[in-house]
Amino acid sequence: MLEKLGLGWEQLKADNPGLVMVRLSGFGQTGPYKDQPGFGAVGESMGGLRYITGFPDRPPVRTGISIGDSIAALWGAIGALMALRHKEVNGGAGQVVDVALYEAVFAMMESLVPECDVFGFVRERTGNIMPGITPSNTHTTRDGKHVTIGANGDAIFRRFMTAIGRQDLADDPTLADNAGRDARREEIYGLIDAWCAARDEHEVLAILAAAEVPSSRVYSALDMFADPQFIARQMFQSATLPDGRAFRMPGIVPRLSETPGATTWIGPALGEHTDDVLRGLGYSSERIAALRGDGAV
Numbered sequence: 001m002l003e004k005l006g007l008g009w010e011q012l013k014a015d016n017p018g019l020v021m022v023r024l025s026g027f028g029q030t031g032p033y034k035d036q037p038g039f040g041a042v043g044e045s046m047g048g049l050r051y052i053t054g055f056p057d058r059p060p061v062r063t064g065i066s067i068g069d070s071i072a073a074l075w076g077a078i079g080a081l082m083a084l085r086h087k088e089v090n091g092g093a094g095q096v097v098d099v100a101l102y103e104a105v106f107a108m109m110e111s112l113v114p115e116c117d118v119f120g121f122v123r124e125r126t127g128n129i130m131p132g133i134t135p136s137n138t139h140t141t142r143d144g145k146h147v148t149i150g151a152n153g154d155a156i157f158r159r160f161m162t163a164i165g166r167q168d169l170a171d172d173p174t175l176a177d178n179a180g181r182d183a184r185r186e187e188i189y190g191l192i193d194a195w196c197a198a199r200d201e202h203e204v205l206a207i208l209a210a211a212e213v214p215s216s217r218v219y220s221a222l223d224m225f226a227d228p229q230f231i232a233r234q235m236f237q238s239a240t241l242p243d244g245r246a247f248r249m250p251g252i253v254p255r256l257s258e259t260p261g262a263t264t265w266i267g268p269a270l271g272e273h274t275d276d277v278l279r280g281l282g283y284s285s286e287r288i289a290a291l292r293g294d295g296a297v
Helices: 009-015 040-046 067-090 101-106 112-119 154-163 178-183 185-197 201-210 221-226 228-232 274-280 285-293
Strands: 020-025 095-100 136-140 146-150 215-217 236-240 246-250
Touching: 009 020, 020 067, 040 067, 040 101, 067 095, 067 101, 095 101, 136 185, 146 201, 154 201, 178 185, 201 215, 274 285
Parallel strands: 020 095
Antiparallel strands: 136 146, 146 215, 236 246
């Protein structure tokens, strides 16, 4: 498309040899799929994420957000910084940063490829657990809340079992490592489920925090608004809509010690600059009004 508009790499490079151009597409600028359309959902599917997301007895599911788009954007930003640094160190020539949505997701898939290639192991959907890493799961409390507990470290597991009154399991030599615990995965998760189900969320989290067992409630947006850690880290920024209403936006990540940054502009309202763009293209006010009346803009 950019080439058809006279904005392709070769055309722009001729005017600016130092240009760094980021191209983000479904399948990249080469290969048999390069001209096919693609969204984040397609990238997540082809990149392997959706295949392993969900429970083993159910079809693949969406992750809850369009994470493929966000991952691709991050790789694009990182690639631009790499290209700019290369230009700074090695001379003035620019280059193309070619990010494919499916490849951005694929690059985040941990050891999925060597596991399959070396050992013939194909990852499957496992729900909330991590196969071979026990215990690491989400459990329901008496008051209907959900708590994630990651007690899969050997010393952490011993502290966890001691904290919930199961010193016998803390001292059991067959549970001293992940292999032994994973062999008794159902038993361990069953007793954790029962322990959580007998207590409210606040009690579960307090006991685990005192024992230094990694854990967290499963947060909703409302939970985040009230959480002291989010507040202390200033992870909400105040902004104002064009009609004067105040609202909160996520804070800046990562946090830089000397230049932490801030959001100073929330972006235009939908269609805010349409008339200006059309006037710049030579449309008269009457023609713009007619287009708006027809619902074309």
